[in-house]
Amino acid sequence: MRPETIEQIFQSAVEVFAHSGFERAKMDEIARRAGVAKGTIYYHFKGKEELFxxxxxxxxxxxxxxxxxxxxxxxxxxxxxxxxxxxxxxxxxxxxxxxxxxxxxxxxxxxxxxxxxxxxxxxxxxxxxxxxxxxxxxxxxxxxxxxxxxxxxxxxxxxxxxxxxxxxxxxxxxxxxxxxxxxxxxxxxxxxxxxxxxxx
Amino acid sequence: MRPETIEQIFQSAVEVFAHSGFERAKMDEIARRAGVAKGTIYYHFKGKEELFxxxxxxxxxxxxxxxxxxxxxxxxxxxxxxxxxxxxxxxxxxxxxxxxxxxxxxxxxxxxxxxxxxxxxxxxxxxxxxxxxxxxxxxxxxxxxxxxxxxxxxxxxxxxxxxxxxxxxxxxxxxxxxxxxxxxxxxxxxxxxxxxxxxx
Amino acid sequence: MRPETIEQIFQSAVEVFAHSGFERAKMDEIARRAGVAKGTIYYHFKGKEELFxxxxxxxxxxxxxxxxxxxxxxxxxxxxxxxxxxxxxxxxxxxxxxxxxxxxxxxxxxxxxxxxxxxxxxxxxxxxxxxxxxxxxxxxxxxxxxxxxxxxxxxxxxxxxxxxxxxxxxxxxxxxxxxxxxxxxxxxxxxxxxxxxxxx
Amino acid sequence: MRPETIEQIFQSAVEVFAHSGFERAKMDEIARRAGVAKGTIYYHFKGKEELFxxxxxxxxxxxxxxxxxxxxxxxxxxxxxxxxxxxxxxxxxxxxxxxxxxxxxxxxxxxxxxxxxxxxxxxxxxxxxxxxxxxxxxxxxxxxxxxxxxxxxxxxxxxxxxxxxxxxxxxxxxxxxxxxxxxxxxxxxxxxxxxxxxxx
DNA sequence: TATGAATGAGCCTTCATTCAT
DNA sequence: AATGAATGAAGGCTCATTCAT
Missing domain, CATH: 1.10.357.10 (Tetracycline Repressor, domain 2)
Structure with a gap:
């Protein structure tokens, strides 16, 4: 229903990955910035790698x-x-x-x-x-x-x-x-x- | 010039850091390849960062x-x-x-x-x-x-x-x-x- | 006797619980096999425990x-x-x-x-x-x-x-x-x- | 040096696994009862499965x-x-x-x-x-x-x-x-x- | 009735670092 | 100088459960 959520995760992920690199980037941080719960990311993406x-x-x-x-x-x-x-x-x-x-x-x-x-x-x-x-x-x-x-x-x-x-x-x-x-x-x-x- | 041990750590570190990047590189692996105990690295270098x-x-x-x-x-x-x-x-x-x-x-x-x-x-x-x-x-x-x-x-x-x-x-x-x-x-x-x- | 949906959940649950044991059994899997949404299970049963x-x-x-x-x-x-x-x-x-x-x-x-x-x-x-x-x-x-x-x-x-x-x-x-x-x-x-x- | 530690982990693990079953058993609990840090278990055993x-x-x-x-x-x-x-x-x-x-x-x-x-x-x-x-x-x-x-x-x-x-x-x-x-x-x-x- | 997106507590595992020997 | 057992903070991921629709 809300591709909005995915978009938010995407945006947040770009920022966090870019700021910290793949390894240092924390899923917690991505979730926080996206304003969603950590689990939500995993509902839409298989994992850190796939998101990246x-x-x-x-x-x-x-x-x-x-x-x-x-x-x-x-x-x-x-x-x-x-x-x-x-x-x-x-x-x-x-x-x-x-x-x-x-x-x-x-x-x-x-x-x-x-x-x-x-x-x-x-x-x-x-x-x-x-x-x-x-x-x-x-x-x-x-x-x-x-x-x-x-x-x-x-x-x-x-x-x-x-x-x-x-x-x-x-x-x-x-x-x-x-x-x-x-x-x-x-x-x-x-x-x-x-x-x-x-x-x- | 450099003592034997340090040189070995150095060599090993170059390989491991290069193969895995800074984040993925493991001190364990560096020690193993250098043929020294993990503690030895810390005897010569303050930490991963300094070694790098x-x-x-x-x-x-x-x-x-x-x-x-x-x-x-x-x-x-x-x-x-x-x-x-x-x-x-x-x-x-x-x-x-x-x-x-x-x-x-x-x-x-x-x-x-x-x-x-x-x-x-x-x-x-x-x-x-x-x-x-x-x-x-x-x-x-x-x-x-x-x-x-x-x-x-x-x-x-x-x-x-x-x-x-x-x-x-x-x-x-x-x-x-x-x-x-x-x-x-x-x-x-x-x-x-x-x-x-x-x-x- | 039992309504269609409940019966399906029941059947699916038997299979999944049996295959995986209580702990490893996933509500997701039970819902999938039953052909219903996960929420539906919770509409009919209080939770995993009660279903089991x-x-x-x-x-x-x-x-x-x-x-x-x-x-x-x-x-x-x-x-x-x-x-x-x-x-x-x-x-x-x-x-x-x-x-x-x-x-x-x-x-x-x-x-x-x-x-x-x-x-x-x-x-x-x-x-x-x-x-x-x-x-x-x-x-x-x-x-x-x-x-x-x-x-x-x-x-x-x-x-x-x-x-x-x-x-x-x-x-x-x-x-x-x-x-x-x-x-x-x-x-x-x-x-x-x-x-x-x-x-x- | 201390096979003592391994023995403690072993003993603790037996208790915890038996009390909770494999799935419910928590590595945290095993460590706590053994009186060691969680990491210590992983120093001696590859993981929960291997320990079990x-x-x-x-x-x-x-x-x-x-x-x-x-x-x-x-x-x-x-x-x-x-x-x-x-x-x-x-x-x-x-x-x-x-x-x-x-x-x-x-x-x-x-x-x-x-x-x-x-x-x-x-x-x-x-x-x-x-x-x-x-x-x-x-x-x-x-x-x-x-x-x-x-x-x-x-x-x-x-x-x-x-x-x-x-x-x-x-x-x-x-x-x-x-x-x-x-x-x-x-x-x-x-x-x-x-x-x-x-x-x- | 039924749905499925969203949640978040919980857990296993990793790994840089420390320190007694 | 060197060792390696022990540590514990940190992080990725799971999954039962909730709730707005």
Whole structure:
């Protein structure tokens, strides 16, 4: 009757998992913040693990949706990559919570972590595809797709995280930072850092 | 240099922390692998936290040493950046264990994580300095130092991790991959991905 | 006689209690098998305990009915005892479920268990009466009634249980086994095991 | 160093398990009675289940020892059976705790219960062997071994339990009752209940 | 009558840490 | 220096029961 309850648990879980990481997160805390009894969580989710995975899948779907939508507005791979970078930075910045989990819970051999990397690979493939299409059209250099795509993802996500977790008092307006960071990333990824290219 | 026992604990701790992450790592397991009694660890280290921090500091010192040594061989910022990238990839690849902890335990508000990010900032500053010097000399584009440096670090470390944690059966020879990956990163970071630059 | 819903709950409860014992039995499971919502059980029964007691009382009534009916067909205590043994074995064998609960939930100091033993005592008294009447008529040895009656009940019920819970693949036809076991019990209880009796 | 601790846990566990049954028994209570911290139990036993099984195995070993010793004093199967009955009644009476668990936790399909019945079968085989040897020598009637042996065990154990759990105020001296009950069982099992056998 | 979402006390188990030896 | 038995706080999960609909 009330999908409301599930939604509350979900919201609360995102916050708590993000704040504490999977291991330190306490079901008690999630329940408290959601304003439900502990048992209620277990009525809707099989356990901590399932709740977490449901959460991450949800997050991954959202980000993939956003990125795909960004890419549909143009056919030009260069613009598409631009959209990807902006979308990625924007989403991660607004869901720092999710960004943190994505980066910190993706490495390891636990089942959950396997599933995670699989999802992450989808995102990387999105980037890879753009690079591939652009390479075919001659508007991108012939880069080695996968490694480069992963590197681009790593650059964006770590940059966002580092920004989110710096001393809270010196943080500039988020919206401004998002634009700034996306620009810096675009510059790095589009042109690289080396100046003189004629002589090379 | 270090007494036998401590060294064994250290080695064992690296393995266990890397395999399980900080939270899942058990002091029991560390003691078992080190071949010492659990109490012995507490004789040498104040607790789990201290052991972990000591470990990470050690790791950070080693990587910083390696990177600094790489940079001393030349004065040319372009070559220095090359050395940095190679050194970073090489070290992280050989110490995947450390790479994983570095990336997954750096974000959060626990004391230990603060200390971590502080250390990481040192590494980023190393990159930033090179970019700065290169920019001053005109051999680098005038990039926004900090963001770009973080992005470069993120690109390298996530790329290495993704490689280390992919399906174990399709892994090529490590040494080969290290060269390859460093090359791909260098290309990305040096030239970017966009092809036509004539108009610029 | 009983309304549909209650009957379904009853049937389901018998199965679940028998399969899992009182403690391990879950109201959820009982409701599921009965095809009703969990709340429905609580609409008809005060709780788990009451449901269980109702069940056992029902079982005890049935078995007592069956045994009493068996005894009415003759006046001869020897034949009556025969009927008791056959009836007991037959009933327990066909209601292994009940047999198990009877034997395993009867010992302890919880209220429910007291009530149980009280019921069981009724059954034992039935046997005791037959032995008493037979002793008065001279067709039974002058045995100490209560102990012997309990022993007879124990012999029959444990024999049946042991048979019901042995490896499922080597089980012979139930009907056959019932006759067999009743015979063995009759022989034991009628003649005992010692051979030479002339010299005594 | 201190097998003392384990012994205390063992003793306490026997009491608690017997008083409450496996499911209702609380590790907290066992620890409290043993005078140790809860964790101490888990230092020595893997869990509740293992503790319980260890307990039961210990009990079974003790009873088998006692019964085997009883049987060694004579070669005559009739005397041996006498020893078995006396030993069984005596042991169960003195370890009502164990008797209860034996009878109430032996039926079911959980792993632990399988193991239990297996152990119980050993005991039954002891009886079966005596009956077999006696039958071969002609001092026992040619009874069907297994069923009869199970029935004898059931008779003895249920008789003891019924006695142990009757109203506490009307209990006679234990030692006296043990002798009495063993006698009643011997009479039942040796001669049966039917009086006139000449005419039959 | 019947439902099923919600509850929360209760329990088993884990594990970092201590300390007597 | 080293040991390992003992500790106990903490946390995930279960499940009988309630109640608004």
């Amino acid at each position: 995975v449901a959460l991450m899948n949800d997050g991954m779907e959202r980000i993939m949706d956003q990125l795909r939508r960004r890419m549909e507005v143009t056919e030009d791979p260069v613009h598409q990559l631009e959209g990807l970078l902006e979308g990625l930075v924007e989403y991660l910045y607004h869901n720092g919570t999710f960004a943190k989990l994505l980066i910190s819970e993706s490495w390891g051999s636990i089942e959950r972590q396997h599933e995670f990397r699989a999802r992450l690979r989808e995102l990387v493939e999105l980037i890879e595809d753009v690079l591939g299409r652009g390479g075919a059209r001659g508007c991108f250099l012939p880069v080695k797709g996968h490694d480069t795509a992963v590197a681009i993802f790593g650059a964006a996500s770590v940059a966002v995280l580092q920004d989110l977790f710096r001393d809270p008092d010196e943080k500039p307006a988020p919206e401004e930072r998002i634009g700034e960071m996306a620009d810096h990333l675009k510059q790095l990824i589009y042109k690289g850092v080396v100046a003189s290219r004629s002589g090379k | 921090v000591a470990l990470m500091n050690d790791g950070m010192e080693r990587i910083m040493d390696q990177l600094r040594r790489r940079m001393e061989v030349t004065e040319d910022p372009v070559h220095q950046l090359e050395g940095l990238l190679e050194g970073l990839v090489e070290y992280l690849y050989h110490n995947g264990t450390f790479a994983k902890l570095l990336i997954s335990e750096s974000w959060g508000s626990i004391e230990r994580q603060h200390e971590f990010r502080a250390r990481l900032r040192e590494l980023v500053e190393l990159i930033e300095d090179v970019l700065g010097r290169g920019g001053a000399r005109g051999c680098f584009l005038p990039v926004k130092g900090h963001d770009t440096a973080v992005a470069i670090f993120g690109a390298a470390s996530v790329a290495v991790l993704q490689d280390l944690f992919r399906d174990p059966d399709e892994k090529p020879a490590p040494e080969e991959r290290i060269g390859e990956m460093a090359d791909h990163l260098k290309q990305l970071i040096y030239k970017g991905v966009v092809a036509s630059r004539s108009g610029k | 007691v109702a069940l056992m009382n029902d079982g005890m009534e049935r078995i007592m009915d069956q045994l009493r009916r068996r005894m009415e067909v003759t006046e001869d205590p020897v034949h009556q005892l025969e009927g008791l043994l056959e009836g007991l074995v037959e009933y327990l064998y066909h209601n292994g479920t009940f047999a198990k609960l009877l034997i395993s939930e009867s010992w302890g100091s919880i209220e429910r268990q007291h009530e149980f033993r009280a019921r069981l005592r009724e059954l034992v008294e039935l046997i005791e009466d037959v032995l008493g009447r037979g002793g008065a008529r001279g067709c039974f040895l002058p045995v100490k009634g209560h102990d012997t009656a309990v022993a007879i009940f124990g012999a029959a019920s444990v024999a049946v249980l042991q048979d019901l819970f042995r490896d499922p693949d080597e089980k012979p036809a139930p009907e056959e086994r019932i006759g067999e076991m009743a015979d063995h019990l009759k022989q034991l209880i009628y003649k005992g095991v010692v051979a030479s009796r002339s010299g005594k | 099984v260890a307990l039961m195995n210990d009990g079974m070993e003790r009873i088998m020892d006692q019964l085997r010793r009883r049987m060694e004093v004579t070669e005559d199967p009739v005397h041996q059976l006498e020893g078995l009955l006396e030993g069984l009644v005596e042991y169960l009476y003195h370890n009502g705790t164990f008797a209860k668990l034996l009878i109430s936790e032996s039926w079911g399909s959980i792993e632990r219960q399988h193991e239990f019945r297996a152990r119980l079968r050993e005991l039954v085989e002891l009886i079966e062997d005596v009956l077999g040897r006696g039958g071969a020598r002609g001092c026992f009637l040619p009874v069907k071994g297994h069923d009869t042996a199970v029935a004898i065990f059931g008779a003895a154990s249920v008789a003891v339990l019924q006695d142990l759990f009757r109203d506490p105020d009307e209990k006679p001296a234990p030692e006296e009752r043990i002798g009495e009950m063993a006698d009643h069982l011997k009479q039942l099992i040796y001669k049966g209940v039917v009086a006139s056998r000449s005419g039959k």
